[in-house]
Amino acid sequence: MKNRLSHFTARLAALLLAAVIAGCGGGSGGRDPILGFDGPSQAPPTVTAVAPVNGATGVAFNNAVISADFSEVMAPLGGTATFVVTCAAPCTSPSGTASLDPSGRIATFSLPAGASLAPLTLYTATVTGARSRVTGLAMVAPFVWHFTTGTVADTTRPRVTLTVPATTVPGPTPGVAANTAVTATFTEDMDPASISAGSFTLTCAAPCTSPAGTVTYVVGSRTAVFTPTAALAAGTTYTGTITTAARDLAGNALAGNQAALPAASNYVWTFTTAGAVPPADVSVQSTNPAAGANNVCLNAAVNATFAVPSGLRMDPASITAANFAVTGPGGVAVVPASVALDAATGRIATFTPLAPLVAGVYTARLRGGSAGVKDLAVPGNPMANDFVWSFSAVPCAAATPVPLASAATFGVFGGSAGMTNQGILTVINGDIGTTGVSTAATGFHDAGPGCTYTETPLNIGAVNGLIYTAPPPPTPACPSEGTAVTLAVATQARADALVAYNQLAALPGGPDPGAGNLANLTLAPGVYTSAAGTFRIQGGNLTLDAGGNANATWVFQMAASLTVGGPGAAFPSSVILTNGAQAKNVFWQVGSAATINAGGGGTMVGTIISQAGQSVSTAGALAVTTINGRLLSLGPSVTLVNTVINVPAP
Numbered sequence: 001m002k003n004r005l006s007h008f009t010a011r012l013a014a015l016l017l018a019a020v021i022a023g024c025g026g027g028s029g030g031r032d033p034i035l036g037f038d039g040p041s042q043a044p045p046t047v048t049a050v051a052p053v054n055g056a057t058g059v060a061f062n063n064a065v066i067s068a069d070f071s072e073v074m075a076p077l078g079g080t081a082t083f084v085v086t087c088a089a090p091c092t093s094p095s096g097t098a099s100l101d102p103s104g105r106i107a108t109f110s111l112p113a114g115a116s117l118a119p120l121t122l123y124t125a126t127v128t129g130a131r132s133r134v135t136g137l138a139m140v141a142p143f144v145w146h147f148t149t150g151t152v153a154d155t156t157r158p159r160v161t162l163t164v165p166a167t168t169v170p171g172p173t174p175g176v177a178a179n180t181a182v183t184a185t186f187t188e189d190m191d192p193a194s195i196s197a198g199s200f201t202l203t204c205a206a207p208c209t210s211p212a213g214t215v216t217y218v219v220g221s222r223t224a225v226f227t228p229t230a231a232l233a234a235g236t237t238y239t240g241t242i243t244t245a246a247r248d249l250a251g252n253a254l255a256g257n258q259a260a261l262p263a264a265s266n267y268v269w270t271f272t273t274a275g276a277v278p279p280a281d282v283s284v285q286s287t288n289p290a291a292g293a294n295n296v297c298l299n300a301a302v303n304a305t306f307a308v309p310s311g312l313r314m315d316p317a318s319i320t321a322a323n324f325a326v327t328g329p330g331g332v333a334v335v336p337a338s339v340a341l342d343a344a345t346g347r348i349a350t351f352t353p354l355a356p357l358v359a360g361v362y363t364a365r366l367r368g369g370s371a372g373v374k375d376l377a378v379p380g381n382p383m384a385n386d387f388v389w390s391f392s393a394v395p396c397a398a399a400t401p402v403p404l405a406s407a408a409t410f411g412v413f414g415g416s417a418g419m420t421n422q423g424i425l426t427v428i429n430g431d432i433g434t435t436g437v438s439t440a441a442t443g444f445h446d447a448g449p450g451c452t453y454t455e456t457p458l459n460i461g462a463v464n465g466l467i468y469t470a471p472p473p474p475t476p477a478c479p480s481e482g483t484a485v486t487l488a489v490a491t492q493a494r495a496d497a498l499v500a501y502n503q504l505a506a507l508p509g510g511p512d513p514g515a516g517n518l519a520n521l522t523l524a525p526g527v528y529t530s531a532a533g534t535f536r537i538q539g540g541n542l543t544l545d546a547g548g549n550a551n552a553t554w555v556f557q558m559a560a561s562l563t564v565g566g567p568g569a570a571f572p573s574s575v576i577l578t579n580g581a582q583a584k585n586v587f588w589q590v591g592s593a594a595t596i597n598a599g600g601g602g603t604m605v606g607t608i609i610s611q612a613g614q615s616v617s618t619a620g621a622l623a624v625t626t627i628n629g630r631l632l633s634l635g636p637s638v639t640l641v642n643t644v645i646n647v648p649a650p
Contacts, residue, residue: 045132046071046321047143049220049338050125051189051249054145054354056650058408058496060154061119064111065191065249068125068143069219071322073104073133080129081138083109087123101192103216104133108192119151145337145354150406151489156430156465157255157264158188158248161646162343163240164313164376165271167257172237172270179231179276180312181376182240184267185223185343187429187649188248192217195224199245202226204238211238218316220340222649225317231378232273242267261427261462280309282375284366284387288548291389297396302326302351302364303580304387305548312376313346323367324351328393329360342550348580349373350550357393364389399527399553401585402503404607405496406489407632409465411645413493414440415613415635418469423617423642425624426461430647433468433490440637441467461640468493497632501609504555504589518542518556519573525552533559533591537573538566544605546581553585554606562590564604565597569618572602572625583628584648590614593636597625600642605629617641 049069052059066085076099077083083098094117096109107127117123128142160167162185165176182202195217203210213228224242232238244253244264256267285307289296304324306314319341326334337354341347351364366373366387374380411430412419418440419432426443434440444461468490510527514520518528519540524547528535535558546552556562565572577583586606588594594614596604600621606629608614613636617625620641627645631638 042135044137044140045074045130047127048321049340050145051219052147053650054337056147057403058150058406059147060152060250061117061149062153063117063249064251066109066125067192067219068107068127070105071320074100075131075133076100077107081131082128083107085109085123085125087121091118091121102196106192106219117149119149122146122148151492152406152409152431154250155252157252158186158190159255159429160184160242160267161187163269167269172272174272175274176271177277178234178273179378181378182226183223184242189222190217191247191249194245194247199243200224200226201241202238204236208233208236216317220338221316221343223316228378231276234273234275237270237272239268239270255464261464277310277377279381281384282381283307283383286548287389289391293391296391296393297398298357298393299398299400301551303548303550304349304366306347308347308375310375310377310381314341315374315376315380316341318373319349323372324349326351326362326364328362342580344577344580348548348550359394361390361392399525399555401553402500402587404500407493407497410493411630411647412638413497413632414638415633417637419637420639421461422619424460425642426640428463428645430645431465431468432463433493435470435490435494437470441469497609498634501589501634504587505557507555509557525554527555530558534561536563541574541576543576543578544581546579548579550580550582552581556588559591561592562588562594565602569599572597572599574603575605577605600625603628612636613638615639616643
């Protein structure tokens with residue numbers, strides 16, 4: 001009996017050992033049939049996202065950090081594992097230091113202190129031979145991407161644009177699930193090394209003990225994640241803090257909510273916990289392209305929208321190239337330029353190919369199990385099983401974003417006639433410029449370093465960036481304004497905006513679904529053209545529905561004017577983005593002038609490029625109008641009253 005028991009025990013131990021080995025590797029990983037858990041993938045590591053993004057133009061030449069986010073924790077760089085940035089002669093390729101961030105998952109190439117890239121130059125970044133810290137497997141092939149610098153330095157301080165749990169004023173935000181991770185999303189790509197347990201903390205007052213946790217930065221979604229090691233205490237108020245140690249790729253410290261611009265400050269918010277949400281697996285609600293689709297354009301991205309029973313968002317750190325893969329004809333793996341979670345909903349994963357697809361059948365796979373995609377619960381709720389679907393790609397045309405080049409950093413461009421602000425609540429989170437003299441920038445002060453001059457106290461608008469004008473400068477002078485250099489920058493920005501305008505106008509025309517009035521409509525991605533030459537949004541809001549496609553693009557063409565709000569001044573209208581739609585992918589080509597919510601209030605979305613000026617609100621309007629986009633006039637001036645402009649991240 002003893003021998004039989006020993007034989008059974010040994011056999012069981014062998015089975016369990018085999019199960020553990022299987023769970024730790026083999027194939028692409030997955031749920032073990034005996035132990036019921038998932039092991040890490042044995043696939044070679046891949047790049048999940050990069051910054052600057054592949055194909056980016058107008059990249060600030062003082063970007064001192066280039067980064068690549070991997071699908072898993074990597075071994076230190078060195079030897080055959082290299083990260084280099086190069087440019088063609090006569091440009092001299094920059095020297096720099098290649099290293100990993102505190103999480104070990106993001107490789108960075110950092111320029112020496114005081115060094116910068118060359119303006120108007122094409123750079124190539126290459127990561128070669130990097131190895132997984134867990135499996136020792138190396139990348140199958142070098143990962144190569146390109147970006148082009150512009151003429152503008154980045155002096156805009158990064159901001160926190162969204163937090164989970166949400167920020168409320170005065171706070172704390174009530175009813176937050178105790179078993180949730182905490183996230184903060186930024187307006188710019190951040191230096192991964194600056195996002196750590198030292199710059200992102202979660203605290204509570206005694207007798208509560210502040211929670212321990214890990215901090216991760218996700219390049220593709222520009223999001224920092226604080227994951228507590230255990231669920232938070234119910235019925236307790238917590239304080240999240242992102243400190244000024246958090247910096248963007250150019251080294252600009254955070255513009256938080258504890259001090260007015262131009263000062264850097266911490267971002268602080270509070271929330272109060274309730275009970276924990278029960279565990280429930282996430283699932284795929286829909287895909288774009290849909291399963292079986294046979295007319296997918298070759299420039300398409302691949303998206304999946306999740307159903308999340310917990311009510312939380314998905315964990316952006318779990319949306320990686322290891323957990324979201326696409327294979328094409330012949331079973332060849334598609335190399336992603338990025339795999340990222342959208343910031344708008346937190347539930348749409350997007351796989352953007354590094355190169356256009358070729359005609360043929362493709363299969364997309366989302367990894368399930370505990371090592372796969374999951375929500376922000378602690379511990380995260382996964383999908384029960386892998387989700388797989390197929391579609392066919394064919395040559396066809398689809399609307400795509402228009403490159404803005406050097407004009408991309410501008411929140412306002414006032415053509416040759418300048419810009420005027422008439423409200424104390426105006427904030428431009430981006431650059432402003434005009435080819436006119438500096439005195440054409442009236443009612444603004446530069447929030448950049450060393451810029452302290454102001455104008456009439458009742459007409460001061462803060463510019464969280466630089467002001468580019470022609471000489472002569474104001475008195476006292478601000479280094480960013482009124483020089484031959486800043487005039488050259490403004491001139492190039494105007495030229496690039498004109499190129500974008502002509503490209504938008506040249507697109508094949510589309511429908512006019514509201515006979516000129518877009519209010520109370522919900523529009524799918526595409527090109528829309530006003531038959532009468534004017535578009536307006538009056539009597540309601542316009543909704544842009546991406547249908548789960550985070551790369552969906554809208555172009556509105558009009559030969560004459562654009563009017564938002566009204567017909568009376570007291571009735572603002574807004575543009576609402578839903579199902580993954582992004583402000584950076586909305587464009588308005590205006591043949592004459594644009595008037596946005598004359599009485600103030602409302603939210604306008606997208607890049608408006610006009611021939612004959614623009615105005616937002618009117619004198620005396622007290623409500624703040626928000627522009628999530630850009631106001632670019634090729635000729636006459638732009639006038640603002642109590643306007644907040646948020647330039648979309650690329």
